[in-house]
Amino acid sequence: MLKEAITTSIFDLFKIGPGPSSSHTIGPMKAAYDFLQRTYTLPHDLLLEPLQIKIHLYGSLSATGKGHGTDRAVIAGLLGWLPDTCEPNAFTVLLKNPDDAYPISIQNEALTLTAKSIVFERGRYDSPHPNTLVFRLMSNGKVILEEEYYSVGGGFIQRKGEDPQAASTKIPAFPFSTMKELKEHLSKNKISLTDLMIANEMALTGLAKKEIYQKIDDILETMHKAVKRGLRHKGVLPGTIKLRRKAPVLFEQAKSHASTTDSFMVFLNAYCMAASEENAAGNIVVTAPTSGASGVIPGITYLLRNHYHYDKQKLREGMMAAAAVGFLIKHNASISGAEMGCMGEIGSASAMAAAMLSYCAGRPIETVESAAEIAIEHHLGMTCDPIGGYVQIPCIERNAMGAIKAYNAYLLASSGNTGYQKITLDSVIKVMRATGKDMSKKYKETSQAGLALSATEC
Numbered sequence: 427m428l429k430e431a432i433t434t435s436i437f438d439l440f441k442i443g444p445g446p447s448s449s450h451t452i453g454p455m456k457a458a459y460d461f462l463q464r465t466y467t468l469p470h471d472l473l474l475e476p477l478q479i480k481i482h483l484y485g486s487l488s489a490t491g492k493g494h495g496t497d498r499a500v501i502a503g504l505l506g507w508l509p510d511t512c513e514p515n516a517f518t519v520l521l522k523n524p525d526d527a528y529p530i531s532i533q534n535e536a537l538t539l540t541a542k543s544i545v546f547e548r549g550r551y552d553s554p555h556p557n558t559l560v561f562r563l564m565s566n567g568k569v570i571l572e573e574e575y576y577s578v579g580g581g582f583i584q585r586k587g588e589d590p591q592a593a594s595t596k597i598p599a600f601p602f603s604t605m606k607e608l609k610e611h612l613s614k615n616k617i618s619l620t621d622l623m624i625a626n627e628m629a630l631t632g633l634a635k636k637e638i639y640q641k642i643d644d645i646l647e648t649m650h651k652a653v654k655r656g657l658r659h660k661g662v663l664p665g666t667i668k669l670r671r672k673a674p675v676l677f678e679q680a681k682s683h684a685s686t687t688d689s690f691m692v693f694l695n696a697y698c699m700a701a702s703e704e705n706a707a708g709n710i711v712v713t714a715p716t717s718g719a720s721g722v723i724p725g726i727t728y729l730l731r732n733h734y735h736y737d738k739q740k741l742r743e744g745m746m747a748a749a750a751v752g753f754l755i756k757h758n759a760s761i762s763g764a765e766m767g768c769m770g771e772i773g774s775a776s777a778m779a780a781a782m783l784s785y786c787a788g789r790p791i792e793t794v795e796s797a798a799e800i801a802i803e804h805h806l807g808m809t810c811d812p813i814g815g816y817v818q819i820p821c822i823e824r825n826a827m828g829a830i831k832a833y834n835a836y837l838l839a840s841s842g843n844t845g846y847q848k849i850t851l852d853s854v855i856k857v858m859r860a861t862g863k864d865m866s867k868k869y870k871e872t873s874q875a876g877l878a879l880s881a882t883e884c
């Protein structure tokens with residue numbers, strides 16, 4: 427094998443949490459929560475008054491952390507909240523006023539968190555990842571605990587000095603790190619992609635097949651709740667752009683043109699933008715694979731369920747095909763906008779959705795691969811330059827565009843002989859990685875170029 431086998435769980439890729447950003451909101455909240463847990467193991471006699479916590483944000487977290495809610499996320503994590511259980515209404519009002527203060531206690535010793543606890547570092551920092559956080563606990567002016575974390579995309583975090591692979595001692599039933607290896611398992615063992623993914627998930631998580639299906643159903647339910655809420659919620663999204671929500675308008679238009687040939691596209695646009703607008707509002711969504719891209723797969727699965735009447739089992743299987751592609755990208759390139767630009771977020775979601783559409787339609791694995799490859803190919807080099815650092819422009823419409831491209835990638839892959847396809851999924855993922863490395867950091871979630879500069883007046 428080229429690399430170590432993928433040991434990511436489906437439920438690490440599809441995670442429930444508040445918007446607007448998996449790398450800037452969910453990851454930092456988890457990092458802060460982890461830091462808090464570590465403070466509980468310090469010798470108590472080290473904790474001298476005054477106690478103070480400082481959180482230093484670097485790189486993309488510093489550049490766009492305000493608009494992405496990173497400051498609220500670290501406060502939430504230090505309050506002991508976690509993304510999948512935190513109350514979105516309580517989360518969105520954190521730090522609403524500059525004087526807001528949050529008392530916490532560490533081993534019964536009190537300290538207070540405020541906006542001043544967070545430092546948006548502008549200088550250079552020698553860090554292996556553009557999304558870096560450093561937490562320091564100070565006791566009577568002396569640092570007694572310091573931890574550095576990297577928010578590596580999709581809500582995944584790594585702690586400095588910890589090998590992410592070493593954390594997993596579980597071995598998948600069918601180890602793979604490339605599409606080539608995955609296809610070899612399928613043909614050698616004469617099993618379906620669904621059975622392979624289930625066997626791996628069981629080996630990695632210890633869950634039974636029934637439990638895995640139940641969790642996928644819950645994920646789909648959460649995705650579809652976000653779509654439904656977004657179709658109802660009108661008004662202006664939070665932030666200085668004052669962007670008006672569009673999904674409810676699109677939905678009304680789609681219903682009134684339901685018999686026209688392009689109505690399915692208008693419905694799909696409405697569904698994707700509905701979930702994406704909910705993400706921008708800081709409400710609960712599912713990373714798929716990131717929060718910025720949390721409208722593509724929910725929009726498509728909502729369409730498949732409500733317009734094509736796909737049953738539960740078919741959607742579960744589609745989710746597993748999507749996860750397989752998400753794993754390959756995460757493992758061999760990255761799903762982080764701060765590393766890959768938007769091709770890492772919407773490009774990955776589009777490829778996952780293209781694989782899902784093909785697999786749900788009963789196409790062979792070669793078509794599934796080809797659809798995912800085409801979707802990535804046509805997102806290569808896509809920049810991330812959100813206006814004002816908010817996950818709104820271009821992010822919300824981009825979810826709809828990513829879904830439409832996924833649909834077309836599925837159609838293109840389904841027509842003709844996939845044997846004539848010149849580019850493999852593995853090779854386009856390599857190209858994605860190389861392209862992401864070559865891209866200027868100005869176009870990787872820093873809001874320092876592109877749309878972020880040209881539309882500052884909006």
Ligand code: SF4
Binds near residue numbers: 718768772809
């Ligand atoms: S432009 Fe793309 S990568 Fe950047 S914040 Fe928006 S959705 Fe995420």
